[in-house]
Amino acid sequence: xxxxxxxxxxxxxxxxxxxxxxxxxxxxxxxxxxxxxxxxxxxxxxxxxxxxxxxxxxxxxxxxxxxxxxxxxxxxxxxxxxxxxxxxxxxxxxxxxxxxxxxxxxxxxxxxxxxxxxxxxxxxxxxxxxxxxxxxxxxxxxxxxxxxxxxxxxxxxxxxxxxxxxxxxxxxxxxxxxxxxxxxxxxxxxxxxxxxxxxxxxxxxxxxxxxxxxxxxxxxxxxxxxxxxxxxxxxxxxxxxxxxxxxxxxxxxxxxxxxxxxxxxxxxxxxxxxxxxxxxxxxxxxxxxxxxxxxxxxxxxxxxxxxxxxxxxxxxxxxxxxxxxxxxxxxxxxxxxxxxxxxxxxxxxxxxxxxxxxxxxxxxxxxxxxxxxxxxxxxxxxxxxxxxxxxxxxxxxxxxxxxxxxxxxxxxxxxxxxxxxxxxxxxxxxxxxxxxxxxxxxxxxxxxxxxxxxxxxxxxxxxxxxxxxxxxxxxxxxx
Amino acid sequence: xxxxxxxxxxxxxxxxxxxxxxxxxxxxxxxxxxxxxxxxxxxxxxxxxxxxxxxxxxxxxxxxxxxxxxxxxxxxxxxxxxxxxxxxxxxxxxxxxxxxxxxxxxxxxxxxxxxxxxxxxxxxxxxxxxxxxxxxxxxxxxxxxxxxxxxxxxxxxxxxxxxxxxxxxxxxxxxxxxxxxxxxxxxxxxxxxxxxxxxxxxxxxxxxxxxxxxxxxxxxxxxxxxxxxxxxxxxxxxxxxxxxxxxxxxxxxxxxxxxxxxxxxxxxxxxxxxxxxxxxxxxxxxxxxxxxxxxxxx
Numbered sequence: 001x002x003x004x005x006x007x008x009x010x011x012x013x014x015x016x017x018x019x020x021x022x023x024x025x026x027x028x029x030x031x032x033x034x035x036x037x038x039x040x041x042x043x044x045x046x047x048x049x050x051x052x053x054x055x056x057x058x059x060x061x062x063x064x065x066x067x068x069x070x071x072x073x074x075x076x077x078x079x080x081x082x083x084x085x086x087x088x089x090x091x092x093x094x095x096x097x098x099x100x101x102x103x104x105x106x107x108x109x110x111x112x113x114x115x116x117x118x119x120x121x122x123x124x125x126x127x128x129x130x131x132x133x134x135x136x137x138x139x140x141x142x143x144x145x146x147x148x149x150x151x152x153x154x155x156x157x158x159x160x161x162x163x164x165x166x167x168x169x170x171x172x173x174x175x176x177x178x179x180x181x182x183x184x185x186x187x188x189x190x191x192x193x194x195x196x197x198x199x200x201x202x203x204x205x206x207x208x209x210x211x212x213x214x215x216x217x218x219x220x221x222x223x224x225x226x227x228x229x230x231x232x233x234x235x236x237x238x239x240x241x242x243x244x245x246x247x248x249x250x251x252x253x254x255x256x257x258x259x260x261x262x263x264x265x266x267x268x269x270x271x272x273x274x275x276x277x278x279x280x281x282x283x284x285x286x287x288x289x290x291x292x293x294x295x296x297x298x299x300x301x302x303x304x305x306x307x308x309x310x311x312x313x314x315x316x317x318x319x320x321x322x323x324x325x326x327x328x329x330x331x332x333x334x335x336x337x338x339x340x341x342x343x344x345x346x347x348x349x350x351x352x353x354x355x356x357x358x359x360x361x362x363x364x365x366x367x368x369x370x371x372x373x374x375x376x377x378x379x380x381x382x383x384x385x386x387x388x389x390x391x392x393x394x395x396x397x398x399x400x401x402x403x404x405x406x407x408x409x410x411x412x413x414x415x416x417x418x419x420x421x422x423x424x425x426x427x428x429x430x431x432x433x434x435x436x437x438x439x440x441x442x443x444x445x446x447x448x449x450x451x452x453x454x455x456x457x458x459x460x461x462x463x464x465x466x467x468x469x470x471x472x473x474x475x476x477x478x479x
Numbered sequence: 480x481x482x483x484x485x486x487x488x489x490x491x492x493x494x495x496x497x498x499x500x501x502x503x504x505x506x507x508x509x510x511x512x513x514x515x516x517x518x519x520x521x522x523x524x525x526x527x528x529x530x531x532x533x534x535x536x537x538x539x540x541x542x543x544x545x546x547x548x549x550x551x552x553x554x555x556x557x558x559x560x561x562x563x564x565x566x567x568x569x570x571x572x573x574x575x576x577x578x579x580x581x582x583x584x585x586x587x588x589x590x591x592x593x594x595x596x597x598x599x600x601x602x603x604x605x606x607x608x609x610x611x612x613x614x615x616x617x618x619x620x621x622x623x624x625x626x627x628x629x630x631x632x633x634x635x636x637x638x639x640x641x642x643x644x645x646x647x648x649x650x651x652x653x654x655x656x657x658x659x660x661x662x663x664x665x666x667x668x669x670x671x672x673x674x675x676x677x678x679x680x681x682x683x684x685x686x687x688x689x690x691x692x693x694x695x696x697x698x699x700x701x702x703x704x705x706x707x708x709x710x711x712x713x714x715x716x717x718x719x720x721x722x723x724x725x726x727x728x729x730x731x732x733x734x735x736x737x738x739x740x741x742x743x744x745x746x747x748x749x750x751x752x753x754x755x756x757x758x759x760x761x762x763x764x765x766x767x768x769x770x771x772x773x774x775x776x777x
Contacts, residue, residue, distance in 0.1 A: 451724065
């Protein structure tokens with residue numbers, strides 16, 4: 001018995017030591033916990049994973065190969081399986097139309113942070129990178145660091161389509177050298193979602209909602225709603241501690257940008273940001289708003305909150321429509337989409353948020369062919385139509401927005417899910433969609449906001465000016 | 480023939496046997512250690528790398544987030560030492576005594592958590608400690624007519640979650656260490672103590688504690704290391720490396736954040752070197768006061 005126990009212990013100790021050896025170089029040995037397992041379950045920071053946070057559960061790797069054996073062989077990575085399914089469909093179309101330029105692609109889906117880390121490592125070491133890869137907006141600065149030494153510019157390949165694409169969206173995926181490295185999926189225009197069915201129960205009509213122009217109007221309507229409901233736990237909206245969407249919207253309305261762009265200096269102490277945060281603090285005090293459970297509404301707890309009708313309105317990018325399809329299908333017919341309120345009349349009322357820029361790497365076996373395929377898949381009208389139908393994104397090809405057979409097609413899920421046509425709203429705000437740059441300092445700002453500043457302001461009631469001054473200091477340390 | 484002679488000679492044989500360990504030690508420990516120290520003085524960019532002197536270390540001095548991470552790791556390390564040494568020892572003594580029936584079952588029950596992956600247990604704890612009213616602990620709070628708590632947003636409640644996860648996982652392991660230490664104590668010592676009329680407490684204090692000292696030192700040393708290098712528990716509990724106001728950020732978490740998430744390897748190496756220095760200092764002090772480093776008395 002004694003011997004057995006000792007031998008069990010010795011072997012356990014040995015395996016623990018072994019595992020600790022696999023861990024990070026500098027971490028002294030300890031629990032086997034420090035080894036690479038962490039990377040297997042990645043979601044990235046809350047806001048960054050925004051576009052497709054469905055990846056909150058680490059999916060197992062999915063690998064599929066599409067295309068003829070004699071085609072040029074390529075690798076493609078994504079962090080969302082639906083994206084790969086989309087590319088696979090587009091690849092079949094490409095191979096049909098280009099018999100002399102056949103491609104065979106092996107698609108691999110990795111968890112969010114795992115994929116981005118693998119990509120950056122392989123770009124840095126110069127081997128092992130795929131031919132094509134999805135890059136989430138928040139990770140763009142990291143992947144773009146090596147500009148044309150790492151990535152292949154798409155400028156030439158996208159010429160046939162560039163005229164119809166929304167310029168502000170293409171700009172978001174340009175490198176510091178002005179070349180186009182990423183192809184976008186969507187505009188990510190921020191709009192206001194309203195639960196009309198619930199609002200109507202308390203005497204608020206569609207007309208009341210349409211009459212909301214400024215944030216003051218919005219606040220007044222919120223007060224009216226909350227008073228009419230008169231129930232604890234029911235709010236007009238929820239504000240985020242784990243995401244910066246509200247602040248982006250405020251900046252876009254005033255034409256500000258806290259990153260300062262490529263050459264400027266980061267400054268988070270902006271009036272627009274202060275106004276938004278002060279307004280949110282007052283909403284919390286007046287019980288018009290609550291803090292989103294788990295930090296923001298693009299998470300399971302957020303969907304549940306919407307399904308429970310604890311909140312009845314919120315601003316979110318157009319791609320949030322797909323969350324209704326995937327997580328809240330029972331809400332069909334209840335929701336209405338409008339443009340967002342503004343601080344002062346005449347301001348921009350929307351901002352492009354989130355997104356996936358797909359890149360072609362310099363390590364590709366045939367970067368020119370890869371770029372041509374990529375632009376065909378993500379920018380051609382055929383591809384754009386499929387993006388809308390399959391993925392439910394607000395596409396960047398503006399020529400389709402006014403096309404009745406496309407924008408008002410009642411066989412489309414989203415066109416009938418909401419009380420109005422999403423593209424009607426989009427057409428209406430076409431020229432009012434601002435852009436906040438994503439540059440090298442962006443992840444630092446985002447992290448500071450989502451871990452510290454927003455929690456201080458919205459959870460602890462810290463004065464907005466103080467919290468932002470502290471944030472500014474922390475961000476400057478990194479610049 | 481020569482080879483055989485070489486291998487069988489008394490002088491070389493020990494080195495030959497130790498060689499596999501030495502090689503792996505040099506390749507996987509010494510080499511990365513040295514290159515990490517070198518890298519901590521560099522700015523490692525995407526395309527070029529250059530030496531920047533002690534800039535990374537100077538930045539660490541001013542970096543408030545790093546200070547929070549160090550404090551968090553320290554606090555966690557101290558609290559785990561307080562919880563993960565007395566209690567497992569107590570359980571081990573109980574297991575070794577005649578008071579407990581069905582020892583195998585209890586041992587297995589206490590040890591099983593160590594076999595589950597932190598990824599899974601962390602996720603389960605996250606769901607249990609959810610701030611939403613459907614989280615198990617908030618259901619409990621509601622049943623007790625108390626207001627629900629945002630467990631993972633407040634420092635002290637999140638500390639409870641982390642420590643609970645840690646104790647649940649490691650108590651069984653430490654208990655087994657102590658148990659093996661107890662098994663090696665000669666039973667006749669207890670018998671003679673009985674004859675002399677010693678109480679249970681006296682036996683524990685004057686026989687068990689001194690004789691189990693080597694095991695205690697080992698357990699203390701690994702607990703300190705494990706506490707300082709904790710990362711995955713916090714990573715899983717907050718489903719990522721970002722926690723509100725950095726309440727769950729540890730030194731290794733910060734290293735990961737800088738090195739992997741922000742791709743700033745030079746700075747991350749500086750964090751790692753500081754962690755190593757802290758870990759070594761604490762353990763040297765601890766081993767010095769335990770007398771482990773003194774020459775064995777003969």
